[in-house]
Amino acid sequence: MAEENKVSLHGFFASPYVRRVELALKFKGIPYEYVEEDLKNKSSLLLKYNPVHKKVPVLVHNGKPIVESLIILEYIDETWKNGPRFLPEDPYKRAQIRFWASFVHQQKYIV
Numbered sequence: 001m002a003e004e005n006k007v008s009l010h011g012f013f014a015s016p017y018v019r020r021v022e023l024a025l026k027f028k029g030i031p032y033e034y035v036e037e038d039l040k041n042k043s044s045l046l047l048k049y050n051p052v053h054k055k056v057p058v059l060v061h062n063g064k065p066i067v068e069s070l071i072i073l074e075y076i077d078e079t080w081k082n083g084p085r086f087l088p089e090d091p092y093k094r095a096q097i098r099f100w101a102s103f104v105h106q107q108k109y110i111v
Helices: 018-029 044-049 067-078 091-106
Strands: 008-010 034-036 060-061 064-067
Touching: 008 018, 008 044, 018 067, 034 067, 044 060, 060 067, 064 067
Parallel strands: 008 034
Antiparallel strands: 008 060, 060 064
């Protein structure tokens, strides 16, 4: 039964996209194993799980990889219905949140 819900996250400590997924997993209370990747020397698992872009984050659920942070967030919310939802049930409110999330995502910040 434990293998049915095995979750691992392949990431890199400085990636905001990986942090986004980590926050979502913690928000939902989903136990997971974190696998730190060396992006200069990519592991065979990373290349296997994300052969197209060869980048992190990669969420692996029951041996099946999901890539791209926003897609991973949708997957988490749709798969684990326990705990708080990321988006409201009302379609208009969901659309508003998606708009603002997209807007913020497209901004270029200089730090």
